[in-house]
Structure formats: structure tokens, C-alpha cells
Amino acid sequence: MYAVKSVFGALGLGLIGFYLGLGIVAILRWLFGYPDAWGGEINIIGGWVLGVFMWLMGIGMWGQWGREWFGLKTYTRQLPGWQRYFTFNTDHKVIGIQYLVTFMVVFFLAGALAMLMRLELAQSGHQFISNGQYNGAMGLHGILMVAVAVAAVIGGIGNYAVPLMIGAQDMAFPRLNALTFWLVPPVAVGLLATPFLGGIEHGWTAYPPLAIRANSAQILFDLSIITFGLTSILGALNFIVTIIYMRAPGLSWGRLPIFVWAMFATSWIALLYTQGFAAALLLVALDRLGFSFFNSANGGDPLLYQHVFWFYSHPAVYIMVLPGFGLALELIAHFSRKPLFAYRYAVAAFLGILGLSGVVWAHHMFTSGMPNYLHGPFLVATELISIPTGLIFLSALGTIWLGRLWLKPPMLFALAVIFNFACGGVTGIFLADVPTDIHLQDTYFVVAHFHYTIVGGEIFALFAAIYYYFPKMTGRMYNERLAKLHFWWMFIGFNATFFLMHLPGIKGMNRRIADYPSELDPLNLAVSLAGFFLGASFLVFIWNMVYSWVRGPVAEANPWQARTLEWQTSSPPPHENFPVPPVVSGGPYDYGVPGSKHATFPAAPSAGFAGAPAGGGGQ
Amino acid sequence: MHGKHLISVALLWAGLTAIGELLVFADLFPAVGSHEAEDFDSIFRFLLILGIPVFTFVIAVVAYAALTWRVRGERPAEDGPPIRGSGWIPRIWLAVTGSLAVFVMIYPGLTGLAKLQSSYTTYGWGKEEADLEINATAFMWQWTFDYPDGTQVSLTKGKEVVIPVNKHVRFNVNSIDVVHSLWIPAFRMKIDAIPGRTTYMTVFPTELGAYDEDQSYRVQCAELCGLDHSKMWLPIRVVSESEFEAWLASLKSEGK
Numbered sequence: 001m002y003a004v005k006s007v008f009g010a011l012g013l014g015l016i017g018f019y020l021g022l023g024i025v026a027i028l029r030w031l032f033g034y035p036d037a038w039g040g041e042i043n044i045i046g047g048w049v050l051g052v053f054m055w056l057m058g059i060g061m062w063g064q065w066g067r068e069w070f071g072l073k074t075y076t077r078q079l080p081g082w083q084r085y086f087t088f089n090t091d092h093k094v095i096g097i098q099y100l101v102t103f104m105v106v107f108f109l110a111g112a113l114a115m116l117m118r119l120e121l122a123q124s125g126h127q128f129i130s131n132g133q134y135n136g137a138m139g140l141h142g143i144l145m146v147a148v149a150v151a152a153v154i155g156g157i158g159n160y161a162v163p164l165m166i167g168a169q170d171m172a173f174p175r176l177n178a179l180t181f182w183l184v185p186p187v188a189v190g191l192l193a194t195p196f197l198g199g200i201e202h203g204w205t206a207y208p209p210l211a212i213r214a215n216s217a218q219i220l221f222d223l224s225i226i227t228f229g230l231t232s233i234l235g236a237l238n239f240i241v242t243i244i245y246m247r248a249p250g251l252s253w254g255r256l257p258i259f260v261w262a263m264f265a266t267s268w269i270a271l272l273y274t275q276g277f278a279a280a281l282l283l284v285a286l287d288r289l290g291f292s293f294f295n296s297a298n299g300g301d302p303l304l305y306q307h308v309f310w311f312y313s314h315p316a317v318y319i320m321v322l323p324g325f326g327l328a329l330e331l332i333a334h335f336s337r338k339p340l341f342a343y344r345y346a347v348a349a350f351l352g353i354l355g356l357s358g359v360v361w362a363h364h365m366f367t368s369g370m371p372n373y374l375h376g377p378f379l380v381a382t383e384l385i386s387i388p389t390g391l392i393f394l395s396a397l398g399t400i401w402l403g404r405l406w407l408k409p410p411m412l413f414a415l416a417v418i419f420n421f422a423c424g425g426v427t428g429i430f431l432a433d434v435p436t437d438i439h440l441q442d443t444y445f446v447v448a449h450f451h452y453t454i455v456g457g458e459i460f461a462l463f464a465a466i467y468y469y470f471p472k473m474t475g476r477m478y479n480e481r482l483a484k485l486h487f488w489w490m491f492i493g494f495n496a497t498f499f500l501m502h503l504p505g506i507k508g509m510n511r512r513i514a515d516y517p518s519e520l521d522p523l524n525l526a527v528s529l530a531g532f533f534l535g536a537s538f539l540v541f542i543w544n545m546v547y548s549w550v551r552g553p554v555a556e557a558n559p560w561q562a563r564t565l566e567w568q569t570s571s572p573p574p575h576e577n578f579p580v581p582p583v584v585s586g587g588p589y590d591y592g593v594p595g596s597k598h599a600t601f602p603a604a605p606s607a608g609f610a611g612a613p614a615g616g617g618g619q
Numbered sequence: 620m621h622g623k624h625l626i627s628v629a630l631l632w633a634g635l636t637a638i639g640e641l642l643v644f645a646d647l648f649p650a651v652g653s654h655e656a657e658d659f660d661s662i663f664r665f666l667l668i669l670g671i672p673v674f675t676f677v678i679a680v681v682a683y684a685a686l687t688w689r690v691r692g693e694r695p696a697e698d699g700p701p702i703r704g705s706g707w708i709p710r711i712w713l714a715v716t717g718s719l720a721v722f723v724m725i726y727p728g729l730t731g732l733a734k735l736q737s738s739y740t741t742y743g744w745g746k747e748e749a750d751l752e753i754n755a756t757a758f759m760w761q762w763t764f765d766y767p768d769g770t771q772v773s774l775t776k777g778k779e780v781v782i783p784v785n786k787h788v789r790f791n792v793n794s795i796d797v798v799h800s801l802w803i804p805a806f807r808m809k810i811d812a813i814p815g816r817t818t819y820m821t822v823f824p825t826e827l828g829a830y831d832e833d834q835s836y837r838v839q840c841a842e843l844c845g846l847d848h849s850k851m852w853l854p855i856r857v858v859s860e861s862e863f864e865a866w867l868a869s870l871k872s873e874g875k
Contacts, residue, residue: 015867045842050686057691083782131846131847131849131850132846133851135843135845135846135848142750201845201846202843202845203843205843207796207797207798207842208844209796209797209798209814210797210798210843210844210845213796213797213845214845233824246687296813296814296815296816297815300813300815301815302813302814304800310657336688336699337695337697337698337699338698338699338700338702339701339702339703340706340711341702341703342703342705342708343703343704343705344705357792367661367800367809367810367811368811368813369811369813369816369818371793373737375732376729376732379724379728379729379732380724380728380729383720383721383723383724383728384724385721386716386719386720387713387716387717387720390712390716390720391709391712391713391716393677394704394708394709394712397677397680397681397684397701398704398708399685400680400681400684400685400688400701401624401680401702402621402624402688402700402702403684403688403699404688404690404697404698404699405684405685405688405689405690406689406690406695407689407690414686415681418677419677419678419681422673422674422678423674425673426670426671426674427670427671427672429664429666429669429723430666430670432728433662433666433723433727433728433731433733434728434730434731434732434735435658435659435662435727435731435732435735436629436659436663436666436727438659438661438735438807438808439659439807439808439809441809441841442800442802442809442841442842443841467796471641491663491827491869495800503647506647506649506663507647507648507649507804507835508649508804508805508834509837510839511800511842511843511846512839512843513848513849514849515849515850516849517834517837518834518835522833524801526739551774561694561695580718590865591698591699591701592698592699592701592775593701598810
């Protein structure tokens with residue numbers, strides 16, 4: 001029970017730190033003669049900084065890291081079983097699962113908020129919640145889901161799979177990796193505390209001047225997101241270094257599994273652009289304290305914020321979907337039993353999107369009143385992105401062509417990614433095109449479009465990866481019938497909800513509203529019912545995962561007969577992944593190539609390894 | 620054997636596209652109240668006509684592959700053919716998708732944009748002179764509309780915004796607190812109201828219309844502006860010129 005004690009201890013320390021920070025700022029304010037020393041938002045900032053710091057120290061940073069800086073001996077505790085998930089553990093596999101479980105919980109919380117919103121929107125007029133409550137629920141749903149979309153695949157699947165796939169023992173900076181995860185709980189606490197300070201009334205985008213005039217929940221929002229940005233940047237740095245320096249001998253760039261390439265491109269985007277969002281929110285926080293960056297009343301410019309914000313938040317869309325694409329291509333190759341079609345073009349597509357992602361941000365601002373000469377270039381750049389995206393489709397469709405399609409649950413979800421993103425991509429054209437965007441901007445058409453890309457493209461890929469790696473992570477197999485039931489239920493519910501949602505948008509329903517004209521009633525009722533249907537599908541998933549983790553049949557080491565390295569070790573893998581370091585000698589997807597081997601384990605007996613043929617082979 | 624599959628997929632694609640293109644005839648749009656709306660609807664339909672085959676191509680290949688080449692039984696007995704895809708197919712694909720993107724970029728993208736921003740066409744953001752200029756001011760959570768003769772319309776002073784048909788009506792948009800957005804669904808035009816600067820948009824209404832008959836005749840705030848964002852709208856009525864004059868006069872006599 002050491003782990004539970006240590007989490008509670010760290011929580012206690014965090015709380016002490018929070019009040020200590022409040023107090024220190026209050027004393028300073030009192031010393032310098034400010035009125036109402038306790039009442040300012042700057043007190044909350046002081047409390048947050050000290051609270052987060054002491055929480056991190058309590059959870060294990062002091063023992064495993066901080067002591068070293070003072071010439072003391074560090075210590076680690078190797079805890080058995082479930083307890084290691086509640087401590088400062090540096091094993092990338094533990095951190096991956098920590099991320100995954102945390103963000104699945106956040107996903108369901110934010111999903112419950114979506115259900116609440118659809119309940120209110122089922123009919124025009126006010127039924128269940130007030131305008132203020134609706135705005136709070138909507139803002140919280142938005143930002144929690146953005147957090148899930150940014151971190152669930154990268155932090156969860158990326159952390160778990162990337163070191164295994166490249167034959168490394170761990171990430172390049174294991175302690176930094178643990179720190180990255182343990183920064184997340186304060187973010188969750190901060191965001192979930194916003195309803196007690198009046199709720200986030202400015203949505204997840206936090207446009208000033210509204211964000212400057214909003215209630216004090218805003219300051220918690222800023223602090224949480226800046227902290228979350230820190231995890232994103234540190235995590236990205238770790239992935240880039242890991243992928244460059246930790247690859248197994250023989251694993252050249254041309255032999256890298258496509259998911260690792262996707263993670264590489266994604267990490268660069270996260271590293272380069274996340275600071276924009278953090279800076280924008282820092283400036284909003286300063287504006288609330290009396291500065292004037294965005295407040296036009298004192299000479300600031302509200303449009304400046306939108307530029308800085310979207311300079312991050314459009315690339316962030318690719319932080320969300322590139323790993324999804326990578327997973328979809330990865331799984332499609334394994335489950336079609338064919339080499340990935342046009343591998344080099346797919347890699348070029350990821351790098352091309354990385355390059356273009358930074359020059360398209362202002363397509364979110366076509367109706368913002370920005371200067372007219374900016375519309376043309378951003379229209380052109382935005383349409384250009386369809387070219388690399390098209391190459392990803394080429395790779396997917398070429399791979400399944402003439403394949404041996406093994407329609408297991410991960411493959412079903414991967415194919416659904418291709419289907420959903422095709423729909424999301426086509427509707428994106430309407431929004432990249434200025435003349436149509438003027439009407440569609442800020443309507444439910446946009447809501448439908450981005451749910452198609454983010455949920456359809458990334459969350460489906462996340463579920464594909466969860467079903468794919470579940471036997472590797474837990475050593476047990478899930479119930480396949482329930483998994484297929486979950487897939488079809490979710491796929492139909494998702495398409496019903498979000499395909500229908502385009503229509504109220506075109507007809508004139510603006511987004512972020514608690515109420516709308518009565519003639520849109522039938523459409524909204526249909527969307528709400530479909531939404532509840534979609535929401536219910538996740539109950540099957542939860543049941544399947546929880547039951548199978550405890551009671552599922554024991555899985556073999558390589559149930560999918562895949563060739564990549566993560567499947568050539570036992571399930572779950574040992575502490576440093578491979579008993580013998582692998583040597584890579586061929587491509588990751590050379591299915592059907594006689595005599596090809598992805599990797600060998602030189603010191604191991606040649607008969608095979610942990611029940612799986614080394615390198616997979618043709619069979 | 621390749622040829623048979625290609626023909627089957629092409630037929631499936633054609634069939635799905637034919638069904639999909641029926642969406643073009645669907646009653647998707649709100650009332651068409653202006654030149655801008657006519658243009659929006661035709662561009663939207665055009666992009667739909669182009670987009671549906673792209674979408675159905677993906678569905679056709681995925682559906683055909685999943686039905687034709689699915690592995691029955693517990694696990695695949697053999698691997699698929701090792702096709703690398705490094706020959707001419709990716710190049711053709713790149714050429715086709717690239718040309719499609721460039722085509723859409725130019726028409727209707729840049730051409731539509733040029734029309735919208737040009738001061739020589741009848742409408743848009745570029746039209747400098749207008750027959751009627753109305754100053755629209757947004758604040759939490761209301762609009763006021765000031766007519767050139769001093770008449771003011773707001774939620775308390777008058778119940779609806781009235782504009783004449785077949786005239787260039789220009790809205791000069793301001794905000795006195797946070798970012799709002801002026802949107803009239805029946806006209807398909809929108810512009811944000813930014814504190815500290817004036818933005819504008821010009822519309823050319825071509826049809827008579829009123830909120831009572833069609834709810835897309837309303838001035839709606841489209842940018843999240845806080846608590847009562849969803850209540851921030853006003854009905855708009857498009858009337859003939861003589862009715863417009865009479866309306867202005869009647870408001871005058873009432874002392875508004």
C-alpha cells in the first residue's frame with residue numbers, strides 16, 4: 001500500500017504548497033501595501049507554482065532525482081503489481097499505461113459532459129441547465145477532449161510502443177518521461193476545479209477580451225494549460241531524442257515502422273508550436289493582472305491573440321491526427337499481410353504536413369476582420385495540405401489492395417480511420433475555401449468537421465491501438481465478439497451523430513450556444529439521439545477492458561503474427577524490453593517476401609524467441 | 620486478375636458516386652435572400668460535386684477490399700503479394716491529387732475570393748460605396764443598429780432590423796466589449812465585431828423576407844461572447860424601398 005500512501009502524501013504536500021504559495025504572495029502584497037492582500041489572482045498563480053512543485057517532489061522527484069543535485073544518494077522503489085502505476089516510475093511501459101488509463105478516464109468524463117450538452121440541445125428553449133452551466137460544460141468538454149486528443153495517443157501508445165518498436169530499452173530520458181506524466185494530475189485537478197470558480201465561460205479557445213473579463217476560473221484554465229504545454233514540449237523532446245539516438249543497430253530511417261515516423265513528425269510539431277499557446281495564455285493571464293496585450297481598451301489587439309493562438313492550435317490538429325494516421329497505416333500493413341504501399345511517399349507526407357502545418361493557421365480567421373490580403377495565401381496553403389494527406393490515403397488503399405485482410409478489431413478500427421477521415425477531409429475543403437467558409441465558420445458544420453477528423457481520425461486510431469496492444473500490455477486477450485460489437489456500435493453511432501450535425505450548421509445553427517431557433521428542432525433531436533447511442537457504445541468497451549484485464553485468457557506473445565520488434569518479446573515485456581538486444585536486418589513490413597527477416601536476436605537460440613518466430617517471417 | 624478487380628471497383632465507385640451526387644439536389648440551404656447567398660449555394664454545390672467522388676473512391680476501395688480479400692477462418696494462411704508501390708502509381712496519384720488541389724484553389728477558391736473582395740462587383744467585403752450604411756454595434760449581449768438618419772434599432776427600441784431590397788447595404792461593425800460576430804444566415808455573410816477597430820460587410824438582398832416566415836432572417840452573433848451568447852440575435856426584415864421609407868418615418872413619428 002506504499003503507492004497509495006505516497007500519492008496521498010504528495011497530494012497533501014501539493015495542497016500545503018498551494019496555500020504556502022498563496023500566503024507568500026499575500027505577504028508580499030501586504031508588505032508592498034496593496035489593498036486586499038489575499039484577494040488577487042496573482043495569489044492563485046503563486047499557489048499553483050508552489051503547489052505543483054511540491055506535488056512533484058512528493059510523488060518521487062525528490063527521492064529519485066532532486067537528491068542527486070545536492071550530492072545525496074537517490075533511491076527507487078520497485079513496487080509489485082498495480083502499485084507501480086501510482087508511483088514515479090521511469091519504465092516507459094508503465095508511463096504509457098499511466099497515460100492511457102488517465103486519459104481514458106478524462107475521455108469518459110468529457111464524454112459525459114457532451115451527453116449533458118446534447119440533452120440540453122435536444123430541443124430548443126431551456127430544459128435542464130442554465131446558459132452559464134451550458135457554457136461551463138461546453139468549455140470543459142472542449143478543453144478536456146483537446147487534452148485527450150493531444151496526449152492519449154502520444155503519451156499512452158507512443159510511450160508504450162515507440163521504444164519497443166525501435167528496439168530500445170527505454171526512452172532517452174526516463175526520469176523526464178516520468179515527470180511529464182506526473183505533471184498531468186495537477187492539470188486535471190485544475191481544469192476540473194474550474195466549475196467551482198464559475199466555469200470556463202470562454203470556451204477552449206479563450207479569445208480575449210472575453211477571457212480577460214471572465215471569472216476567476218479563467219486563471220486556473222491558463223495555469224493548467226501552460227502546465228500541460230510543458231508536458232507536451234518535454235514529451236516531444238524526449239521522443240525526438242529517443243527516435244534519433246536509441247534505435248537498434250540496423251534500424252535505419254528507411255526501415256523505421258511508419259508509426260515511429262508519424263511520432264517523429266508529431267513531436268517536432270509539438271516542440272515547435274506548443275510554446276505559442278503557452279505564451280498566448282501567459283499573456284492573457286498577465287492581461288488579467290493589468291497588462292495590456294490583447295485588451296483594446298488599453299491599446300492591445302484582440303486579433304493578435306487569435307494569430308498566436310492558432311499558430312499553435314492549427315498545428316495541434318496535426319499533433320492529434322498524425323499519430324492516428326501512423327497507427328492506421330501501421331495496422332493496415334500488418335493486418336493486410338503486405339508491405340506498406342509507397343512507404344517513402346507516406347514518410348514524405350508526414351514530413352510535408354510537418355512543414356505545411358505552420359503556415360495555415362489564419363484559415364481559422366477568415367471572418368475575423370483580419371486584413372484582406374491575408375485571405376489568399378492562407379487559402380492556398382490550406383488547400384496544399386490535401387496533397388500530402390492524399391498520399392497517406394494512397395498508402396492505405398494501396399496496402400489493402402490484393403492483401404489478405406484479417407478483419408480483427410484493430411483492423412476494423414484502422415479501416416474506419418480511413419473512412420472517417422475521408423469524410424472529414426472532404427468537408428475540410430468547404431472550410432478552406434473562403435467564400436463558403438464565411439457562412440460556415442462558427443457553425444455546427446465546423447463542429448461536425450472537426451469531430452470527423454479528430455474523433456474519426458484519431459480516437460478511432462486510439463481504440464485500434466488499444467485493441468492491438470491490449471494483449472502486449474496485459475498479457476491477456478479481450479473478448480473479440482464484444483470488441484466487434486463495440487466497433488460497429490461506435491462506428492454507426494459516430495457517423496449518424498456527426499454526419500447529421502453538418503445539416504443544422506448549413507441551415508444556420510451557430511456553435512457554442514445553449515439555444516437555437518425552433519425550426520432546427522427535428523435535426524437536433526436526431527443528432528442528440530444518435531449521440532446518446534454513440535455514448536452508450538463505450539459501456540461495452542469499458543466492460544470488455546476491465547473484465548479481460550482481470551479474467552481474460554492468457555495471450556500469446558505475438559497474437560497478430562506481426563513482424564515489428566514489439567511483438568518479438570514476451571507479453572507483457574520484461575523491464576528493459578528485450579532479454580537480448582535485437583539487431584535489425586530488414587524492413588518492418590516485408591510480408592510475402594521469401595526469407596526476409598525484420599530482426600534477429602543474436603545471442604538467443606536460433607529456434608525462436610518467447611514463442612514467436614524471430615522476425616515473423618512469411619507465416 | 621488485377622483487371623477484374625479494377626473494373627469491379629470502378630463500377631462500385633461509379634455506383635456510389637451516382638448515389639452520393641443525389642445529395643447535391645437535397646434541400647440543404649436556408650432561404651436564399653441575397654446575391655451572396657446565391658453564390659455561396661452554387662460554390663457549395665460545386666465543391667460537393669467534386670468532393671463526393673473523392674469520398675466514394677475511398678469507400679469503394681475499402682469496402683471492396685474488405686469484402687473480397689478478407690481472411691476467413693482463424694488466421695491468414697499466407698501473406699499478400701509484396702507490392703512496394705514505388706513505381707508510376709504514386710506519381711500519377713500525386714499528379715492527380717495535386718491538380719485537383721490546385722484547381723479547387725483557383726476555382727472556386729481564389730476567384731470567389733477576388734469577387735468577394737473586389738469593389739467592382741455588386742457585393743462583399745470590398746464594396747466601398749453603398750446605398751445605405753448602417754452602423755452595427757455589438758455589446759454583451761445585444762446589437763444596436765444606427766441608421767444614417769439617426770434612427771436606432773435595438774432590442775429595447777425596435778424589435779427588428781429593416782433593410783430595403785435590391786440595394787447595397789453596408790454594415791459598419793463595432794464592438795464595445797468583447798469579440799462578437801455579425802451573421803445573417805439568409806445572406807450567408809458574416810464578419811466579426813472586434814473591439815478597437817471597425818470591420819464591415821456589404822450585402823445585396825434580392826428577396827423580400829422576414830423572420831416570422833423564415834428563421835434564417837436574423838442577425839445572429841456567431842462568436843462565443845459569454846453568458847447570453849445564444850440569446851444575442853435580432854429579427855431582420857427585407858422590404859421594398861417605399862415600405863422602408865415608410866418604416867423609417869413611422870419610427871420617427873413614434874419618437875424613436
